[in-house]
Amino acid sequence: xxxxxxxxxxxxxxxxxxxxxxxxxxxxxxxxxxxxxxxxxxxxxxxxxxxxxxxxxxxxxxxxxxxxxxxxxxxxxxxxxxxxxxxxxxxxxxxxxxxxxxxxxxxxxxxxxxxxxxxxxxxxxxxxxxxxxxxxxxxxxxxxxxxxxxxxxxxxxxxxxxxxxxxxxxxxxxxxxxxxxxxxxxxxxxxxxxxxxxxxxxxxxxxxxxxxxx
Amino acid sequence: xxxxxxxxxxxxxxxxxxxxxxxxxxxxxxxxxxxxxxxxxxxxxxxxxxxxxxxxxxxxxxxxxxxxxxxxxxxxxxxxxxxxxxxxxxxxxxxxxxxxxxxxxxxxxxxxxxxxxxxxxxxxxxxxxxxxxxxxxxxxxxxxxxxxxxxxxxxxxxxxxxxxxxxxxxxxxxxxxxxxxxxxxxxxxxxxxxxxxxxxxxxxxxxxxxxxxxxxxxxxxxxxxxxxxxxxxxxxxxxxxxxxxxxxxxxxxxxxxxxxxxxxxxxxxxxxxxxxxxxxxxxxxxxxxxxxxxxxxxxxxxxxxxxxxxxxxxxxxxxxxxxxxxxxxxxxxxxxxxxxxxxx
Numbered sequence: 001x002x003x004x005x006x007x008x009x010x011x012x013x014x015x016x017x018x019x020x021x022x023x024x025x026x027x028x029x030x031x032x033x034x035x036x037x038x039x040x041x042x043x044x045x046x047x048x049x050x051x052x053x054x055x056x057x058x059x060x061x062x063x064x065x066x067x068x069x070x071x072x073x074x075x076x077x078x079x080x081x082x083x084x085x086x087x088x089x090x091x092x093x094x095x096x097x098x099x100x101x102x103x104x105x106x107x108x109x110x111x112x113x114x115x116x117x118x119x120x121x122x123x124x125x126x127x128x129x130x131x132x133x134x135x136x137x138x139x140x141x142x143x144x145x146x147x148x149x150x151x152x153x154x155x156x157x158x159x160x161x162x163x164x165x166x167x168x169x170x171x172x173x174x175x176x177x178x179x180x181x182x183x184x185x186x187x188x189x190x191x192x193x194x195x196x197x198x199x200x201x202x203x204x205x206x207x208x209x210x211x212x213x214x
Numbered sequence: 215x216x217x218x219x220x221x222x223x224x225x226x227x228x229x230x231x232x233x234x235x236x237x238x239x240x241x242x243x244x245x246x247x248x249x250x251x252x253x254x255x256x257x258x259x260x261x262x263x264x265x266x267x268x269x270x271x272x273x274x275x276x277x278x279x280x281x282x283x284x285x286x287x288x289x290x291x292x293x294x295x296x297x298x299x300x301x302x303x304x305x306x307x308x309x310x311x312x313x314x315x316x317x318x319x320x321x322x323x324x325x326x327x328x329x330x331x332x333x334x335x336x337x338x339x340x341x342x343x344x345x346x347x348x349x350x351x352x353x354x355x356x357x358x359x360x361x362x363x364x365x366x367x368x369x370x371x372x373x374x375x376x377x378x379x380x381x382x383x384x385x386x387x388x389x390x391x392x393x394x395x396x397x398x399x400x401x402x403x404x405x406x407x408x409x410x411x412x413x414x415x416x417x418x419x420x421x422x423x424x425x426x427x428x429x430x431x432x433x434x435x436x437x438x439x440x441x442x443x444x445x446x447x448x449x450x451x452x453x454x455x456x457x458x459x460x461x462x463x464x465x466x467x468x469x470x471x472x473x474x475x476x477x478x479x480x481x482x483x484x485x486x487x488x489x490x491x492x493x494x495x496x497x498x499x500x501x502x503x504x505x506x507x508x509x510x511x512x513x514x515x516x517x518x519x520x521x522x523x524x525x526x527x528x529x530x531x532x533x534x535x536x537x538x539x540x541x542x543x544x545x546x547x548x549x550x551x552x553x554x555x556x557x558x
Contacts, residue, residue, distance in 0.1 A: 062438065088550055107433075116538055123529065123531075
């Protein structure tokens with residue numbers, strides 16, 4: 001069977017404290033002859049960009065710890081950070097600053113935990129993903145837009161789902177996620193089945209399975 | 215105008231190169247001979263071991279005299295070279311007189327730094343691998359019979375008196391000389407590096423947790439003025455963190471140590487070259503930048519290769535074999551980090 005994995009599956013694998021970590025590990029360990037698919041968008045764009053932004057955010061934390069008057073997000077490199085990233089960086093900085101008096105310890109605490117996540121995500125991709133599908137440029141704009149309008153503005157989810165639905169027209173697959181709120185049969189029906197043009201183009205609607213139910 | 219003989223051209227080239235390294239084009243203009251002739255003579259001098267190339271690209275070749283004594287062959291002003299050599303040779307002579315031996319290289323450098331600082335002399339004192347040094351790679355044994363002039367302020371006698379007094383404070387033990395200087399000038403990065411090396415020397419008997427902490431401390435103190443260097447060190451620490459949290463944290467200690475040494479070379483070379491620019495004449499800035507880029511780029515390549523090797527080791531470790539910290543703080547940090555993962 002082809003399992004098309006949502007980003008949340010990768011996250012659950014990478015984060016040992018995640019509530020689905022053990023379930024994902026069990027799922028991975030019973031892989032057998034199944035194939036794990038991930039979209040090019042997650043592997044080539046979303047994750048590398050996240051890693052890059054997190055590295056810049058860490059540098060911003062270092063600068064701020066070194067100089068208390070430094071304002072996070074004011075360096076040239078930090079141009080790539082979204083305003084939410086800056087907010088998260090400040091949140092982490094405030095958190096570690098209250099927890100650790102030693103600045104190098106505070107910095108290192110963030111660094112180590114960031115390194116673990118990056119390592120685990122990369123390991124998962126390298127070891128378990130059998131196939132990357134749907135190049136980012138080939139994501140159907142109309143399909144993505146339709147999905148986006150039903151997903152509380154989350155373009156990342158829309159691109160991932162669109163990739164899964166597009167690839168379902170080529171090969172059978174199951175969409176595998178932990179997101180019971182957004183990745184639903186109802187969403188696919190609203191965005192595709194009841195859509196005047198997409199329903200013809202995407203006649204094969206993939207089945208969705210949830211890690212919670214495994 | 216009479217045509218210069220080959221011997222005259224050789225003499226002239228060596229004279230010009232005595233002052234600073236030059237490109238073949240610059241040598242040709244200074245000597246007044248055409249590029250082809252100068253290039254031929256340079257090739258001959260290279261074979262004789264009298265000169266060598268320090269930068270060689272498709273567009274430019276920079277040549278230095280083999281005995282040009284400045285670290286990294288940078289073109290510092292002639293007076294800095296002369297002043298430093300005077301101080302060095304007087305230290306060696308005085309040391310020999312007082313202690314009947316030749317001082318170690320480290321001792322000589324550290325005393326020279328003290329003389330320069332104590333007398334408020336405007337002579338280069340720069341950070342290098344083992345702390346602050348002069349810009350000149352001095353060989354103590356070669357200085358004993360040398361006599362240099364001192365034609366600057368303060369008077370020669372004041373400098374010599376200062377040397378006499380300073381020597382009595384030194385014991386010719388390289389490690390002690392370093393420690394004293396690190397404390398005096400608050401060279402924390404150098405101090406931590408020395409502690410790291412000591413921990414590495416203990417090998418598998420050493421305390422990996424402590425080594426990890428020291429490396430992290432070092433990483434935090436590393437300047438961020440050169441982001442390429444910061445990033446490469448960040449990748450190194452990433453690999454160390456993953457390896458040290460794995461089930462076999464000691465397994466790649468040698469590889470880690472060797473990579474750390476290569477990175478330290480890169481870091482201190484960058485520090486030296488960054489600080490040395492103020493001792494270079496305006497007319498030599500372009501030459502300096504070429505030499506600087508050459509050194510930094512070549513060290514960056516070596517460092518990148520070493521760090522990449524270490525990264526492959528770290529990346530091959532199964533997350534199940536990593537002892538992930540599960541304390542409240544770590545979990546909270548990872549939770550916030552993950553929040554933004556699907557951000558677009």
